[in-house]
Amino acid sequence: MRKYAALVWSVALNSFLEGARSRFFTMFAVFAFTAVYASVLAGVMAVDQEERLLGDFGLLLTELTTLAYLLFNASSSLLREAETKTIYLVFSRPVPRWAYLAGKLAGALLTGAMMLLLMGAIHLSLLYFRGFGLPPFYGWALAGIFLKLCVIVSFAFFVSLFSTSAVSTLVISAIMWTLGHFAAEARFLAEEAAGFKGLLLGLLINLVPNLQLFNARDAAGAAGALPASVLLPAAAWTLACYLAGLWLLSRKEF
Amino acid sequence: MRSRGYGLPAAALLCWAAGAWAGASYRAPFPPPSEMRAPLDGAGGDMLALALGARRAFADLWFVRLLQYYGRREVSEVSDQPGHETHRHRVDEHGHVHCDHGANYGKGDYPRFLPMARHVLEVDPSFTAACLYGAGSLAFNMERPAEAEELLNYGLKYSPKEWKYLTVLAAIGYSKAQDPAAVAEAIKPLLREPDCPVMLKQLAAFLNKRAGNYAAAAAIYADILATSRDEFYLRNAERELRKLARGPGARP
Numbered sequence: 001m002r003k004y005a006a007l008v009w010s011v012a013l014n015s016f017l018e019g020a021r022s023r024f025f026t027m028f029a030v031f032a033f034t035a036v037y038a039s040v041l042a043g044v045m046a047v048d049q050e051e052r053l054l055g056d057f058g059l060l061l062t063e064l065t066t067l068a069y070l071l072f073n074a075s076s077s078l079l080r081e082a083e084t085k086t087i088y089l090v091f092s093r094p095v096p097r098w099a100y101l102a103g104k105l106a107g108a109l110l111t112g113a114m115m116l117l118l119m120g121a122i123h124l125s126l127l128y129f130r131g132f133g134l135p136p137f138y139g140w141a142l143a144g145i146f147l148k149l150c151v152i153v154s155f156a157f158f159v160s161l162f163s164t165s166a167v168s169t170l171v172i173s174a175i176m177w178t179l180g181h182f183a184a185e186a187r188f189l190a191e192e193a194a195g196f197k198g199l200l201l202g203l204l205i206n207l208v209p210n211l212q213l214f215n216a217r218d219a220a221g222a223a224g225a226l227p228a229s230v231l232l233p234a235a236a237w238t239l240a241c242y243l244a245g246l247w248l249l250s251r252k253e254f
Numbered sequence: 255m256r257s258r259g260y261g262l263p264a265a266a267l268l269c270w271a272a273g274a275w276a277g278a279s280y281r282a283p284f285p286p287p288s289e290m291r292a293p294l295d296g297a298g299g300d301m302l303a304l305a306l307g308a309r310r311a312f313a314d315l316w317f318v319r320l321l322q323y324y325g326r327r328e329v330s331e332v333s334d335q336p337g338h339e340t341h342r343h344r345v346d347e348h349g350h351v352h353c354d355h356g357a358n359y360g361k362g363d364y365p366r367f368l369p370m371a372r373h374v375l376e377v378d379p380s381f382t383a384a385c386l387y388g389a390g391s392l393a394f395n396m397e398r399p400a401e402a403e404e405l406l407n408y409g410l411k412y413s414p415k416e417w418k419y420l421t422v423l424a425a426i427g428y429s430k431a432q433d434p435a436a437v438a439e440a441i442k443p444l445l446r447e448p449d450c451p452v453m454l455k456q457l458a459a460f461l462n463k464r465a466g467n468y469a470a471a472a473a474i475y476a477d478i479l480a481t482s483r484d485e486f487y488l489r490n491a492e493r494e495l496r497k498l499a500r501g502p503g504a505r506p
Contacts, residue, residue: 045318047484048452049383053318056311064306181307184282192288206274213277215307218378229276236273240266247262 004099011095011103012110019073019111027115031065032122039126051132058123059138059217063145066115067177070149074108074156075169082254091254101246105154112149116142137216140226144216147234151209152177154241161248180211209237283380284309285412290376291369303377313378320370320384324391327362361395368392368401372408379412386418386444387451393426394437394457402426418444422454435465445474452482459494472498 038057046053081087090100120142124134135141156173163169179186183205190201212218213233216226290300296316303312371388374381385405393402403426406419413419421444428436438461444450445458459474475498478491 043483045321046314047321048482049314049317050483052310052383053314056308056314060306060308060311178305181305184280184284185287185304188286188288206271206278209273210277210280211307212282213280218307218309219283233273233277236269236276240269240273243262243266243269247266250262 004096007095007099008103008106011090011100012106015077015104015107016110016114019069019107020114027065027069028118028122031061031119034061035123035126039130043130050130051127051135054127054130054132055135055138056217058126059141059145062116062119062123062142063148063217065119066112066145066149067152069115070108070112070153071156071170071173072166073111074153075160075163075173076166077104077108078157078160079166079169087254097249098246101157101242101249105157105242108153108157109146109150112153113146116146116149141217144214144226144230147214147230148177148180148211150234151211151214151237151241152180154238154245155209158241158245158248161245161252176208177211179208181215183208183210184212209233283412285376285379291373296373300377309378310381313374313381313384316370316374316377317381317384317387320367320374320388323370324364324367364396367396368398368405371405375405375409375412379409382409382413382416382418383449383451385409386422386449387453389419389422389426390451390454390457393422393429395453399426399430418447418450434461438462438465438467438470445477452478452484452487455482456487456490459491463494463498468498 035058038061039054042050042053042057078087081090091097120138124138127133127135152173155176156169159172160166160169163172186201186205186208187210190198190205192198193201210233213230214226287304296319299312299315303309367388371384371392374384374388385408389402389406389409392405393399403423406423406426409419410416421440425437425440428434428440438458441454441458445455455474455478459471459478462468462471462474472495475491475494478487479495482488482491
């Protein structure tokens, strides 16, 4: 067991370092610049609500930047390794496919967690320099963003195993991410629709992960922004994508 | 491992179903889409707010748009005296000119104010400061208490335990009964709250000054100076504090 854990860790670490060396720091620079620029605008426009606006936009930028990077990484990683034949080197050693995919996913999520923490630090220091404290829901918001990323990144890995290009994986994953935020509204429409239409819509909703469950960033004003019960759907959807991806990977001829 | 069977996809489907089942009972704390009355020029923004899961951020943008809309001057309030350019002076029945230093600030029709303020809450009903700001402006600046009550009642629908809304509703009731001292007393507990709009603080200070509670008025002006970032209110608070320091009733 320890041997397999070490294998997963090796692949994850390699994937993380590869990510960190590529566009990692460019993303930070873009984020930091945008956040500073937004803070100047916010100061002029929001007057007494500057703290709220800075907090909300900082978290949104953090999420979008991390999501963009991780989706790009997840959609191109396996494809690139197949094209450059690196994957043959890996599988010529005693590395099971499940360990390889788990390592890739863990590496991407490790990169995501690191990006969230560093960008969170940049964001909080910006708030501090503008004279504001730590928003009360900040930790929950970051945890919710991470859970969303777990689901959507594992979905992107799954899609990348059957899609023909990185762009199509990116587009499909981005559509799923968008649909995931519409889940609550779609459920409302299903409940409003009568008869067969409502039934069909109700069934279709289950094909989309409800990302609003983890959206503590948005539900900050509501009580109990991120209950422990959301860990189960997050784990179930991530595992489902991983298992489906593993099935596709196991059918490939490497 | 070269799996040709269907064990893995079956397990994946089971996991997906478990996730869907675990999240099925979730109900969003937001108004349903049927309640969102987006203005035509804002429908795209609302779609983005939902698609990105960014209701709070887009509610912030709507609030900024509301501030900008209300910031446009509808009533011409000018004076040629230095330091009084931004407001009009009142002339009483004896022909004496009185300066209320911006008591007319915010007066006007602003027909889109209520729909815009309500829309902020439709996007994010937990935005308490926006509701208080909107209701206070409607009730006390524009003298449209019915619209202010409508806005507060909409806010209460999604935040039924929000005592600040009830406080402003009570203040509006006193305002209708022409009892300014009771209005000042009613909104007093709100003034200590961090999300209390500076406009309500200004109103409380003004009413206290009129009722002869100069110490209370000075304390509120000092609080505005310490907490607000709005240039207009800051300048006004400085001026009022100077006047109060010279003694009650002193001319500007």
